Amino acid sequence: MNETICAVATKVxxxxxxxxxxxxxxxxxTDKVFRGTKxxxxxxxxxxxxxxxxxxxxxxxEIDDVLVxxxxxxxSYTGEDSIEISCxxxxxxxxxxxxxxxxxxxxxxxxxxxxxxxxxxxxMDLSQAxxxxxxxxxxxxxxxxxxxxxxxxxxxxxxxxxxxxxxxITSLLELELDFSDHEELEFADRSELKALAQKIDERxxxxxxxxxxxxxxxxxxxxxxxxKTNVGKSTLLNRLLHxxxxxxxxxxxxTRDVIEDTTQINGITFRFIDTAxxxxxxxxxxxxxxxxxxxxxxxxTIVLWLLDSQPSAEEINDMNTRCQGKRVIVxxxxxxxxxxxxxxxxxxxxxxxxxxxxxxxxxxxIIRLSAKLGTGINELCKALYKAADIPEISENSVIVTSARHxxxxxxxxxSIQRVIEGMDSELPGDLIAEDLRICLDELGEITGGQIxxxxxxxNIFKHFCVGK
Amino acid sequence: MNETICAVATKVxxxxxxxxxxxxxxxxxTDKVFRGTKxxxxxxxxxxxxxxxxxxxxxxxEIDDVLVxxxxxxxSYTGEDSIEISCxxxxxxxxxxxxxxxxxxxxxxxxxxxxxxxxxxxxMDLSQAxxxxxxxxxxxxxxxxxxxxxxxxxxxxxxxxxxxxxxxITSLLELELDFSDHEELEFADRSELKALAQKIDERxxxxxxxxxxxxxxxxxxxxxxxxKTNVGKSTLLNRLLHxxxxxxxxxxxxTRDVIEDTTQINGITFRFIDTAxxxxxxxxxxxxxxxxxxxxxxxxTIVLWLLDSQPSAEEINDMNTRCQGKRVIVxxxxxxxxxxxxxxxxxxxxxxxxxxxxxxxxxxxIIRLSAKLGTGINELCKALYKAADIPEISENSVIVTSARHxxxxxxxxxSIQRVIEGMDSELPGDLIAEDLRICLDELGEITGGQIxxxxxxxNIFKHFCVGK
Numbered sequence: 036m037n038e039t040i041c042a043v044a045t046k047v048x049x050x051x052x053x054x055x056x057x058x059x060x061x062x063x064x065t066d067k068v069f070r071g072t073k074x075x076x077x078x079x080x081x082x083x084x085x086x087x088x089x090x091x092x093x094x095x096x097e098i099d100d101v102l103v104x105x106x107x108x109x110x111s112y113t114g115e116d117s118i119e120i121s122c123x124x125x126x127x128x129x130x131x132x133x134x135x136x137x138x139x140x141x142x143x144x145x146x147x148x149x150x151x152x153x154x155x156x157x158x159m160d161l162s163q164a165x166x167x168x169x170x171x172x173x174x175x176x177x178x179x180x181x182x183x184x185x186x187x188x189x190x191x192x193x194x195x196x197x198x199x200x201x202x203x204i205t206s207l208l209e210l211e212l213d214f215s216d217h218e219e220l221e222f223a224d225r226s227e228l229k230a231l232a233q234k235i236d237e238r239x240x241x242x243x244x245x246x247x248x249x250x251x252x253x254x255x256x257x258x259x260x261x262x263k264t265n266v267g268k269s270t271l272l273n274r275l276l277h278x279x280x281x282x283x284x285x286x287x288x289x290t291r292d293v294i295e296d297t298t299q300i301n302g303i304t305f306r307f308i309d310t311a312x313x314x315x316x317x318x319x320x321x322x323x324x325x326x327x328x329x330x331x332x333x334x335x336t337i338v339l340w341l342l343d344s345q346p347s348a349e350e351i352n353d354m355n356t357r358c359q360g361k362r363v364i365v366x367x368x369x370x371x372x373x374x375x376x377x378x379x380x381x382x383x384x385x386x387x388x389x390x391x392x393x394x395x396x397x398x399x400x401i402i403r404l405s406a407k408l409g410t411g412i413n414e415l416c417k418a419l420y421k422a423a424d425i426p427e428i429s430e431n432s433v434i435v436t437s438a439r440h441x442x443x444x445x446x447x448x449x450s451i452q453r454v455i456e457g458m459d460s461e462l463p464g465d466l467i468a469e470d471l472r473i474c475l476d477e478l479g480e481i482t483g484g485q486i487x488x489x490x491x492x493x494n495i496f497k498h499f500c501v502g503k
Numbered sequence: 504m505n506e507t508i509c510a511v512a513t514k515v516x517x518x519x520x521x522x523x524x525x526x527x528x529x530x531x532x533t534d535k536v537f538r539g540t541k542x543x544x545x546x547x548x549x550x551x552x553x554x555x556x557x558x559x560x561x562x563x564x565e566i567d568d569v570l571v572x573x574x575x576x577x578x579s580y581t582g583e584d585s586i587e588i589s590c591x592x593x594x595x596x597x598x599x600x601x602x603x604x605x606x607x608x609x610x611x612x613x614x615x616x617x618x619x620x621x622x623x624x625x626x627m628d629l630s631q632a633x634x635x636x637x638x639x640x641x642x643x644x645x646x647x648x649x650x651x652x653x654x655x656x657x658x659x660x661x662x663x664x665x666x667x668x669x670x671x672i673t674s675l676l677e678l679e680l681d682f683s684d685h686e687e688l689e690f691a692d693r694s695e696l697k698a699l700a701q702k703i704d705e706r707x708x709x710x711x712x713x714x715x716x717x718x719x720x721x722x723x724x725x726x727x728x729x730x731k732t733n734v735g736k737s738t739l740l741n742r743l744l745h746x747x748x749x750x751x752x753x754x755x756x757x758t759r760d761v762i763e764d765t766t767q768i769n770g771i772t773f774r775f776i777d778t779a780x781x782x783x784x785x786x787x788x789x790x791x792x793x794x795x796x797x798x799x800x801x802x803x804t805i806v807l808w809l810l811d812s813q814p815s816a817e818e819i820n821d822m823n824t825r826c827q828g829k830r831v832i833v834x835x836x837x838x839x840x841x842x843x844x845x846x847x848x849x850x851x852x853x854x855x856x857x858x859x860x861x862x863x864x865x866x867x868x869i870i871r872l873s874a875k876l877g878t879g880i881n882e883l884c885k886a887l888y889k890a891a892d893i894p895e896i897s898e899n900s901v902i903v904t905s906a907r908h909x910x911x912x913x914x915x916x917x918s919i920q921r922v923i924e925g926m927d928s929e930l931p932g933d934l935i936a937e938d939l940r941i942c943l944d945e946l947g948e949i950t951g952g953q954i955x956x957x958x959x960x961x962n963i964f965k966h967f968c969v970g971k
Contacts, residue, residue, distance in 0.1 A: 045521065045592065046514035050617075050639060050971030053519060053589070083553040085572050096898055097651065099638075104553050104572070119589075121521070124513065124968075125641045149518075170567075171518060173593045183565065430564055500592075503518030 036152065039064055041136045042144035044502035049124040054132055055502060056118040057149055060140060062105065065118045067139045068092075069103055077118070082107040090120070090132050098135065099128050113149050114156030147499025151492065154483065160191050161483025161495065165437055168499050169253075176302025177252045180428045181436055190433050190440075191482050193242070198478055200235055204228050204454075205471045208464045229458045235474075236451045242435055243444040248425060249436035251336065255297055255306035256423045259332045261354075262341030267368040271341060271406040272296065272307055275415075300420045302428075308335055329357060337362045337422045339415075340399070343369045345377055362422040363399040366415060371405040439495070443480045450474035504620065507532055509604045510612035512970035517592040522600055523970060524586040525617055528608060530573065533586045535607045536560075537571055545586070550575040558590070558600050566603065567596050581617050582624030615967025619960065622951065628659050629951025629963065633905055636967050637721075644770025645720045648896045649904055658901050658908075661710070662946050668703055669946070672696050672922075673939045676932040697926045703942075704919045710903055711912040716893060717904035719804065723765055723774035724891045727800045729822075730809030735836040739809060739874040740764065740775055743883075768884045771893055776803055797825060805830045805890045807883075808867070811837045813845055830890040831867040834883060839873040907963070911948045918942035 039058030045051075056065060066077050071088035080086050084105055090098045099122045106117040122128055137143060145151075147168070154164045166185035173179040184190070207228065260268050275298050296307040308331045332338060338361050340354055354363070367377045379401065400418045404411025428434070435441055450473040457467040480487070507526030513519075524533060534545050539556035548554050552573055558566045567590045574585040590596055605611060613619075615636070622632045634653035641647040652658070675696065728736050743766050764775040776799045800806060806829050808822055822831070835845045847869065868886045872879025896902070903909055918941040925935040948955070 044518045046517035049514035050512045050523075050968050051521060052513060053521060055518075085551040085553060085574075097655075098647075099651070100654075102572075104570075106553075121587075123635075123638050125639050125647070127642050127644075127647055128638070131647075167591075170591050170596070171593050174595050176595075179566075179593070179595055179599075183567070186568075187565075500518050 036155065038142045039140065040144035040148055041133060041141040042148075042502040043129050043133065044119070044149075045124075047124060047126045047129050051121055052124040052129050054120040054122065054129065054136070055144075055149065056120070056136065056141060057111070057113045057115050057144075057152060058141075059116060061116040061118045062107075064136065064140045065103065065120070068135050069101070070097075071103075077103060077105055080105045082110060090122070090135060092131070092135055093138065098131050099123055101132075109156070109158075112158070113152040114158045115152060144501055145496070146501050147496030147503060148501075150499060150503055151496045154492075159186075160188075161487065162190050162194075162437075162440065162481050163188060164483075165439075165495060167503060169436065171500065171503060175299045175304055177425065177428050178304070178436075180302075180430060181249065181252060181432065181434055184430055184432050184434075185436070187430075189431055190435075193238075193433050194478050194482055197235055197238060198475060200231055201451075201471055201475050201478070204231055205468055205475070208468045208471070212464050212468070225458055225461075229455060232451055232455050232458065236448065236455060239444055239448045239451060239478075242433065243441060243448060245433070246435040246438075246441040246444075249434040250438075250441075251423070252303065252425065252428075252434070253436045255304035256337060256425075257306050257308055257335045258337045258339060258419065259308045259335035260339045260341060261332055262339075263343075266341045266343045267406045268341055271339075271366070271368065271404075274406050274409060274412050275305075275307065300416045300423075303420065303423055303425055305337075305419060305423070308332075332357060332361075335361060337364065337419065339364050339366055339419075341366045341368055342377060343367070343372075344374060346379070351379060362424075364415070364418050364422060365399045365401045367401065367403045368406050370403045370410065371408050376403060377401060440481050443477045447474045447477035450477060504623065506610045507608065508612035508616055509601060509609040510616075510970040511597050511601065512587070512617075513592075515592060515594045515597050519589055520592045520597050522588040522590065522597065522604070523612075523617065524588070524604065524609060525579070525581045525583050525612075525620060526609075527584060529584040529586045530575075532604065532608045533571065533588070536603050537569070538565075539571075545571060545573055548573045550578060558588070558603060560599070560603055561606065566599050567591055569600075577624070577626075580626070581620040582626045583620060612969055613964070614969050615964030615971060616969075618967060618971055619964045622960075627654075628656075629955065630658050630662075630905075630908065630949050631656060632951075633907075633963060635971060637904065639968065639971060643767045643772055645893065645896050646772075646904075648770075648898060649717065649720060649900065649902055652898055652900055652902075653904070655898075657899055658903075659950050661706075661901050662950055665703055665706060666943060666946055668699060669919075669939055669943050672699055673936055673943070676936045676939070680932050680936070693926055693929075697923060700919055700923050700926065704916065704923060707912055707916045707919060707946075710901065711909060711916060713901070714903040714906075714909040714912075717902040718906075718909075719891070720771065720893065720896075720902070721904045723772035724805060724893075725774050725776055725803045726805045726807060726887065727776045727803035728807045728809060729800060730807075731811075734809050734811045735874045736809055739807075739834070739836065739872075742874050742877060742880050743773075743775065768888045768891075770896075771888065771891055773805075773887060773891070776800075800825060800829075803829060805832065805887065807832050807834055807887075809834045809836055810845060811835070811840075812842060814847070819847060830892075832883070832886050832890060833867045833869045835869065835871045836874050838871045838878065839876050844871060845869060908949050911945045915942045915945035918945060 037059065039056060039060040041054060041056045043052055044055040045053045062077050068090055069077060069086075069088050070091055071077070071086050075086065075088075077086060082105055086103045086105065087100075088103065089100050092098055102121040104119040104121070106112075106119075108114060108116045111117040120132065122132055133143070147164075150159075150164045150167050153159055154161060159167075163186050166182050169178065169182035170186055173182050260272060262268055276296065297304050298307070299305075338354075338358050340358075340363060342365065346354075365377065365379060367374065379399070400422070402411060402415045402418055404415055406412070426432075426434075435444065450470045453470045454467055454474065457470060480491070483491075505527060507524060507528040509522060509524045511520055512523040513521045530545050536558055537545060537554075537556050538559055539545070539554050543554065543556075545554060550573055554571045554573065555568075556571065557568050560566055570589040572587040572589070574580075574587075576582060576584045579585040588600065590600055601611070618627075618632045618635050621627055622629060627635075631654050634650050637646065637650035638654055641650050728740060730736055744764065765772050766775070767773075806826050808826075808831060810833065814822075833845065833847060835842065847867070868890070870879060870883045870886055872883055874880070894900075894902075903912065918938045921938045922935055922942065925938060948959070951959075
């Protein structure tokens with residue numbers, strides 16, 4: 036923390052790039068290599084001012100025209116004195132300036148080192164620090180809203196409420212212990228304490244359970260498109276991918292770092308799993324491909340079963356077996372060719388299906404469309420969004436998105452349940468207090484504190500990009 | 504120019520991104536979507552200050568925490584009121600903010616529109632504007648120095664000197680014309696004017712000629728590695744490419760947007776042209792490949808002829824024919840295997856070669872090395888740099904790097920030479936003055952002015968990135 040660090044904070048290669056410096060010597064080191072207008076020193080510049088000048092190398096040769104912003108501790112992102120140098124976006128120039136700064140006394144920043152310092156300087160707690168990385172990685176409305184909510188501390192406040200309630204129970208129990216020989220003193224009703232513990236248990240359970248949603252939002256909802264060959268899988272996929280309308284028609288200079296086959300529906304990412312066409316075949320290689328299609332189906336939450344004609348009862352039965360626990364959308368493609376509506380008894384959704392329809396328990400929505408013409412694609416998108424079953428997400432939503440948090444919550448839940456059991460079996464107060472402490476510690480791990488081990492911090496920050 | 508424009512100025516995907524807004528309504532538009540600490544308005548912020556707050560969408564929902572820098576006309580890059588928004592580097596967030604700005608009244612900026620405005624507002628001339636694009640694209644010391652020198656106006660000053668000299672001749676000639684009936688008046692000596700015109704011609708010629716160097720520096724110097732199969736071409740290429748030591752060991756988050764096979768030697772780019780191995784073969788496909796190798800050799804300025812044993816006189820003769828006008832470096836590879844030095848009479852460089860050596864006029868440097876062990880690679884790099892024949896480049900070097908400038912200089916030279924011829928053949932002053940005007944206009948086109956046609960401007964700025 037005594038070191039002054041530097042790193043490029045933007046991607047390099049645009050019109051401009053920003054280099055960020057943080058630490059006690061930020062200003063004095065930059066002053067060594069910066070020549071401002073009228074020889075003004077950054078040391079004399081006010082905080083939050085932008086200063087024009089140029090960066091020079093050891094031979095006093097000019098490297099670039101720059102704008103330098105000065106931040107003074109504690110009013111900066113890291114809480115330390117900080118500098119931001121805005122230079123031309125050439126990789127060569129950025130390299131030169133970083134090298135000049137290192138020669139002048141800076142250290143190259145590690146991934147996430149700025150945010151780590153912000154955390155260590157008390158500018159944010161650990162879950163907020165993690166939200167910074169999530170915010171930068173956010174690719175749609177849902178991931179963005181969740182990260183922003185976490186960064187704003189909504190999750191932290193929830194945890195703080197829980198911790199205060201736990202502390203209340205603990206202190207009452209401890210009071211009881213301290214004065215256990217003064218039988219005349221009245222203590223809190225055990226059943227009241229138990230009710231509070233149960234409330235805490237419920238809330239922790241809800242939070243832990245929200246990880247299913249949070250994880251689906253973060254990773255994207257896996258959808259397998261499955262069907263026979265030539266049924267129109269690729270055409271449908273292309274249609275769905277083109278639903279991803281860019282907000283601005285054309286932003287040059289942006290790099291799209293996404294997996295090919297994802298689309299956004301109502302701000303949620305759907306991740307399409309490509310599968311080989313399914314058909315009866317003697318070709319060994321093709322059989323392997325079909326086998327793999329069925330395996331990939333396993334990973335999916337939602338299955339799009341694409342058909343262009345009435346499937347046999349056997350096929351429906353087969354799909355029914357394979358799709359247990361999954362949400363199935365049966366898609367009848369090529370309706371432009373005038374095929375009759377499929378005759379599949381989808382228990383709830385097609386009550387009007389004829390009596391001769393295979394009476395299989397397949398729980399499915401049926402969508403009729405033409406992938407070629409685009410007819411019915413909107414209905415499919417709606418069905419996909421409905422099948423994803425994602426709750427409405429607002430700025431204030433508290434949904435757990437981190438496996439680390441989920442793990443801590445699960446452990447905290449085990450402890451609080453032991454507390455409840457302990458109360459039920461009238462265990463001595465000091466044993467119950469022990470479990471309460473564990474629960475408190477587990478919740479405390481999420482937001483971090485003095486006791487957070489280095490290893491945990493290393494694990495968290497190594498996934499950040501350099502410059503953040 | 505009355506429109507307020509916005510675009511992302513950095514590449515997107517790093518820790519932070521910067522969005523730039525310029526135009527008369529920059530500040531008022533941003534105030535609509537920005538909520539500063541204590542409700543402070545940007546309209547009340549001083550120029551060159553950084554203001555913390557957040558961007559909100561139409562529903563007043565927060566999109567991101569940002570830092571907003573305020574610039575006021577004419578003290579900004581474009582010369583207009585400008586705003587820079589520093590936000591988190593997520594592509595989704597950047598898209599949202601750009602969309603919010605457009606909804607609030609901004610227009611998406613065209614490529615190079617900021618620099619175009621800077622030019623139109625008299626912040627820089629046209630050659631300086633072009634230097635901005637070159638600076639951003641610079642990948643090594645040489646391209647960087649040339650772009651910076653041009654941006655600083657060294658080329659513009661040279662042109663300004665030339666234009667003043669031309670104007671001096673013109674005005675003297677015009678004075679002569681105005682007073683042509685007052686024979687008693689003394690005018691400048693024609694021979695003196697001619698001497699001045701010749702000086703101008705020489706300087707223009709030097710500038711035009713520097714384009715050979717400037718272009719080589721900008722495009723990279725094409726080097727063909729040619730030789731039989733299995734002679735070690737790939738090993739040598741790998742060695743050479745790994746000479747490209749990054750200045751900083753590891754800058755994460757930078758994208759290298761370079762052609763695969765280039766390396767930097769003393770700050771100059773060498774572009775290696777891959778060629779198929781050459782050998783006698785009956786395979787038609789392979790013959791085609793070899794044919795292509797010889798064709799690619801045509802593009803090269805420097806030829807590395809890689810050998811692992813003594814070539815036949817016929818082979819030397821063949822190479823000699825193919826390499827006319829090129830600089831050849833004969834590289835004897837695999838010296839770790841104890842092969843004897845090659846016996847090739849390279850007229851100047853190997854005077855000690857034995858008398859039996861093929862006495863061919865091949866002008867070549869001979870380098871002995873082991874690509875496998877790395878022995879001799881430094882010597883090869885030195886030989887490559889020497890063969891490139893690039894003059895030392897300083898901050899003040901004036902070397903033409905743009906085909907547009909080269910063309911204008913060539914036309915200017917034609918005119919000034921007509922001026923000299925006119926003087927020689929004692930043409931009337933008004934005809935000579937006409938050529939002088941053409942020469943002036945041609946030089947004027949380089950730096951631009953009121954009369955620069957829209958088409959020229961469009962051509963120049965369309966190659967810029969958006970956001971600059």
